[in-house]
Amino acid sequence: MDDPPQNIYNPDFVEKLFSQMSGTYDRMNTITSFGFSVHWRRQCAAALHLQPAMKVVDLMTGMGESWPFVLNKIGREGELVALDFCPEMIHFAEQQKERFPGFSVSILQENALQSSIPDQYADAVISTFGLKTFSPEQLDQLAAEVWRILKPGGTFAMVEVSKPGFWALRYPYLFYLKKVIPKLGKLFLGNPESYRMLGVYTELFENSRQAQKTFERAGFEVQYLRFFAGCATGIYGKKHARFPNALSKL
């Protein structure tokens, strides 16, 4: 693997990367995943068993690609808070919002690691393809933040493109991520570098096992999710009410 730039987990670097890709991200994402990204978002949302009138937070919302799968469950009585720190992605999210008149969607341009979302606001938190650009320390912060904004009993589900465990799939898939996608990126963007970085992040991310451990350490009960032979993996978890120490010893 070529040496990645040193600061790849720096929020400014990540934000700039997505601002460069914002005009093409949506199409590229669907084409390069052969349409699977849409399916994986749907499965991730389905894991949450959302109900009408629930309050849901979509972290790293991008252009609101996961909203249809959330809004069709929570309905017009529900509330969706969508957060992303990249102004260009938010610009497209604002356009996406117009496709859902009558639904309650609030868009926040903020860092997911320190948001203004109130404590215990959400029944559920979703995040699709937003994990790979976090370092292990930032994942710790993310887990603490998800714990903070979820109500007791609340659930979260996250999915990320991953390196398949099965070698016969692993090498062609990595070749595709690292060599073919940048070429497609060049076709669309005239600059393959941003899309090459997605392959770099995926190779470093590997799969959602680290995220699973991190969220378990934060206090969640976590289930590991595998999609399409591990080409995407994710985590689903629940926040159990914490009892004061004295009570838990009874």
Ligand SMILES: C[S@@+](CC[C@H](N)C(=O)[O-])C[C@H]1O[C@@H](n2cnc3c(N)ncnc32)[C@H](O)[C@@H]1O
């Ligand atoms: C790969 S895109 C995923 C977008 C969308 N959720 C989807 O399903 O395609 C990752 C998004 O996460 C955002 N992001 C990354 N780190 C973030 C952070 N710390 N706070 C807020 N947004 C962040 C980026 O700006 C980008 O829009």
